[in-house]
Amino acid sequence: MHHLIIDGYNVIRQVSPYRELAERNEYAQARDALIGDVAPLATKTTTVTVVFDGTNNPTSTGAAKSHLDVTVIYSRHGQTADSVIEKLSHTYRKKGETVEVVTSDATIQWTVMSSSVMRRSTREFGEELRGDAAEWQRDHEAQHAASTLDDRLSPESLAALNKFTSDCR
Numbered sequence: 153m154h155h156l157i158i159d160g161y162n163v164i165r166q167v168s169p170y171r172e173l174a175e176r177n178e179y180a181q182a183r184d185a186l187i188g189d190v191a192p193l194a195t196k197t198t199t200v201t202v203v204f205d206g207t208n209n210p211t212s213t214g215a216a217k218s219h220l221d222v223t224v225i226y227s228r229h230g231q232t233a234d235s236v237i238e239k240l241s242h243t244y245r246k247k248g249e250t251v252e253v254v255t256s257d258a259t260i261q262w263t264v265m266s267s268s269v270m271r272r273s274t275r276e277f278g279e280e281l282r283g284d285a286a287e288w289q290r291d292h293e294a295q296h297a298a299s300t301l302d303d304r305l306s307p308e309s310l311a312a313l314n315k316f317t318s319d320c321r
Contacts, residue, residue, distance in 0.1 A: 154197055155244045157237055159255035159274070160186060160204040166256060167278030189281055191220035201225060201240065205233035241269045 164170040164182045173182035187202055194200040206212030206226035214228030214236070227236045237253060244251045252270040254277045 153199065153244075154250045154252070155240070156190075156193060156198060156200045157240055157251065157253045158186075158190060158200070158202045158277075159233060159237060159253070159257060160202045161233065162255050162257055163274045163278060166274045167281075170278075187219055187222050187224060191222050194221040199223065203227065203233045203236050203240070207232050245269060 160183065163186060164174050164179070170182040170186055173179070173185065183204065190200050190202065200221070201216075201223040202225070204224070204226045206214070206228060207230055209226065210229050212226045212229045214225065214231060216223050216225045218224070225236055227233045234257060237255070241251050241253060250270070252272060254272050254274060256274045
């Protein structure tokens with residue numbers, strides 16, 4: 153098994169377009185966008201885990217949750233995302249499994265490189281993941297512009313839905 157572990161806020165703070173969302177204080181949207189973008193990387197042979205720092209959040213328990221086939225972990229209160237990433241890396245390597253960590257955090261880099269874990273910088277990962285950031289931004293804006301069900305349905309689907317609901321009355 154191959155494990156891809158992503159330092160979530162590290163990617164969000166350094167990679168466009170997530171960075172722009174964070175700069176507008178749209179962290180929830182940035183996290184959702186990142187998780188959605190990495191979800192296709194999860195396969196039968198690759199697990200994807202995104203770790204966010206919850207150290208200053210008193211309600212953060214550190215429990216792992218699954219979203220779009222991605223394991224999402226907010227470190228528990230008082231614990232850094234770095235320590236969660238290090239622990240996960242160590243656990244998987246101890247089992248003889250391959251681990252790749254996406255981060256540009258120097259401390260994590262030294263820790264994971266010393267234990268034969270592959271490391272990829274957030275910028276490199278972002279370039280590979282997003283390809284054309286301008287295209288993503290257009291798609292993202294178009295997705296959020298369509299805010300009602302009527303806006304998101306094709307004319308044919310909308311007509312069928314309207315017919316169905318009128319028949320039910």
